[in-house]
Amino acid sequence: MSRPEQEAAVRQIMERAPAPVPPDLCTQAVHRGERLLRRRQLVHRVLWLLAWTAAVAFGVWAARVHPWAQPPSQTTPPITGW
Template sequence: MNRPEREAAVRQIMERAPAAVPPDLYTEAVRRGERLLRRRRLVHRVLWLLAWTAAVAFAVWAARVHPWTQPPSRTTPPITGW
């Protein structure tokens, strides 16, 4: 198919009557979009709650365990100078 034939085919397609759109297409799209937004909001809230819970749990653990201090030695140092 050469260029003039393609252009003629495209003109024929564009001159046709537009395809019929189902009457409930808009309401269905709105319903699906709202459902997706609700689901996305729920996932974001759950993830923020999980992050907040992890931060609080870490803070409580760090306050009780004190991981920044050096643990006590398990052996006694050698005694010299007797």
């Protein structure tokens, strides 16, 4: 398609009547935005709750198991009979 043909095609498209817009488009967009915002807030709350639960569970586990303490050595037998 040559340049003049492209320009003619563009002019024809632009001269057409605009597509009809639904009268309740704005309200639909607002409702959808509110729904997406509520869903996003719920996901964030659930993720924060999950992170908090994991932190508490790790704290309880660490307090009971003491993973920072070294286990007793098993390489040397106990000395008896001195």
